[in-house]
Amino acid sequence: MADMQPSLDTEAAESQRWAGIYKLLDRSSLIHPKFEPVPEIKEFVKSAKILVIGAGGLGCEILKNLALTGFKDIHVIDMDTIDVSNLNRQFLFRRADVGSPKAVTAAAFVNKRVQGVTVTPHYCKIQDKDEDFYREFAIIICGLDSIEARRWINATLVGMVDPEDPDTLKPLIDGGTEGFKGQARVILPGMSSCYECSMDMLSKPTGFPLCTIANTPRLPEHCIEWASVLEWPNQHGERKMDTDDPKDIQWLYETALARAKQYNIQGVTYSLTQGVVKNIIPAIAATNAIIAASCCNEAFKIATTSAKYLDNYMMYSGNDSVYTYTFQHQKKDDCPVCGQSTTKLEFRGDKTLEELMDYLKEKPDAQMKKPSFSLGGKPLYMQAPKQLEEALRPNLSKPLAELFSSGDEISVTDSTLPFSLQLQIDFV
């Protein structure tokens, strides 16, 4: 009975439907005197292509918000499928959707609910798409929980900027949450502080020293790490652990519990085991709503110029009262992605290459997992292939001063890095 439905396409219907937004777009402002309420702005909102990265807790919110802001051409990219633990916040999914691709299900839901919008899903990794794909969008909004993916898209967008061609600059709006806290930021690649510039704001990667796990466990977490890092390969050989498989988690739990009993350590539970091995971050709908709405509000302001957009960072905390802190994060001169100068590091020349490697793994703004090193194209240490690794392994125990001179620039690569890091090391 489609003909019974009132059409939403007429101009009169459009202005009623978007009444709140159109007031902003039709009326001039004394606070934002540069804003000119011209009809082209509304047309731009309707035609602009917006990319949403991630269709999880933030992504569901972002898609809904963009659709109800009047954007009509929205794309979403996500490689995940729906898990039952998503249902407490990812409101575009139902129990029956468990196992389906998030991007596809989310897109279908929004298309059905909001008439006139087209959300196009891409069920794949962001790395599967090339620059031609990203070039098509006016604005890119990220709702990811992975640092690695964020570093990749950030480096890609910064790399795409051609100073001669303003169309190559893609505003990147990034949101993230944890529990009652979160942050939203606007990145103008190459112009303002980028994601890599602020890596040092992240907390130190969690992880416990191997000797503690092996020899002096004190916390339930130490026992769980022992079970997953040391005992799993002992018992299961080559078979990789599947942290989504309850049987594997159960095994880890029981193994950790037995070790805890042996050492009189209390507090190993199934839930903690799962939390530690999957690195679970508490997440609720409310916080996702706040951060996603901030991101989309900034996208709206950038697209319409109807108010000043965020320059460039807002932090939110809801643990004790409600607190936001809005500030300008500074671009780093020696940022390995958007900076002009080489990244410098002061390190003792009598320390070994292995000690440098451990340092880079622990350093919050590096967050490397398995770095490889080379000097002027000559490998110092390589994680792979196996033969090369074995041949170069003795270098790990050599002091740096034997491998190169103070002030030399070495290059560091790592699976988590979307670029190779040029690092000038000055011996102290």
Next chain:
Amino acid sequence: MDAKTQKYDRQLRLWGSDGQEALESAHILLVNATAVGCEILKNLVLPGIGQYTVVDQGTVTLSDIGSNFFLDQDSLGKSRAQQTCELLGELNEDVQGHWVAKDIVSLLEENPNYLSDFTLVIATAITLKVAEKIAGLCWQASQDGGNQISFVWVKTVGLIGAVRIAVPEHAVIETHPDNEKLADLRIDSPFPELAAYAKSFDFNTQDSLEFGHIPYVAILLKYMEDWRAEHDSKIPQNYAEKNQLKANIRSGMRTIDDENFDEAFNSALRACNPTVVPSNIKELFQDPKCEALTAKSTHFWIIARAVRDFVEDKEKSSGFLPLSGTIPDMKAQTDSYVTLQSIYKTKAKQDVQEVMNHVKCLLERLGLASDTIAVQEVETFCKFSAFLKVIRYRSIADEYLNPKKKEIASWLEDSYSSPLFPQYVLLRASDAFYDDHGRYPGEGENWEEDVDQLDHNVTTLLQDWGITQENAVPKDLTHEICRYGVGSIHNIASFMGGVVSQEIIKLITHQYIPMNNTFIFDGASSVSNVFDV
């Protein structure tokens, strides 16, 4: 893990099964199914609130579906209460939704006790008069000794969002302080078992592994005791002395690998803070509700009084709060760490037992059964006793009848720390404008004509408050409010939906600390402010 634990895993890590239980027994009333109202409910239905009821007499219009995700084209012309209730209900099969297609005022006329079924009332898109009425009823219900009904009033105007909370009293035990802060190590005043533990380590050992694993708590205790032996039994008093203690610890280090000494060094300043009852907790002990218990006193106040009695019994408590019993991780051998942990835990348990004895005495004196308060409740209370929080909100009536003139003047002057107070004034002035004209500023086509009239309302308000400051509310901002014309913008509705639902979760679970009492967000500048108006 059962299905429910699986579904709620990510939130149970924040508020646990107690918090979840509180959510599941709550019933929320939403007055008017606006975009912001439905966004709030969405964020409460998803984590499994018990029940919600939507009261709205309106029918769905085009502008409703333009900003509210819980309506679609098929909803046009139908009851807004019914349509939103149904689409929200799809979010969680464990939640019960109800709807009433009536106006709240007539509902309250039919049944003045209508609100007593609810834990909390969210009011959106209501006039000041209606807000005062609902707020008054909620407040009165609590005063009359019935269940407390929290009142939450939300406004969205263009790029601005605001929320006001009003509850006579909100007490929180589980405020969730950082784990580091929670550790109460008593380095300055060790109890006997702890002092004996510190003495069990051989600081002259030649075994470097053993030396490098002396727990930092034992290191601090030893250096503190040595210090006192030379300083008339006093702990370091000033900056210089504290630094000297740090230097002493540093000098005890044998190699740079002795991380345990690093840990001791880094915690030394904190260890020099004498253990005391924090001033806000002392104030709480002096509270009339703590002084004069009755049979109707809440568990919170009865346990608070028991803790006070415990603290006053210096022989048992040394004048300190019950020990929290938690310690941070530290470089140590498993055995010595586990032993230290159990020393603190055992002492904490003893303290709980002492407090429990006081609780039982109090219950008996009040004529209540001795099992009215469970030991687990006392345990949690004792653990967080240094971080308790009681918020007494001002009523809406107080805000309007007894304005805080002094604070208002300073909020208006200090645009650095209260940049959004002009927005508060403008929202108040908009209500006054409505009283004068029967519509909100900027609603109609000739919106710019409203600027002067709204400015007039602003001036009147400022005069009432005795504000003489020129340009206290910039006219450009008054113009901006008229530009917004009470338009509903989804992003702002969704932002406020998130903030308000966080606050409601904190109110219902009695965990974490809710804001007091007005929060304003300005989407144009992406900043926010909290005012206790």
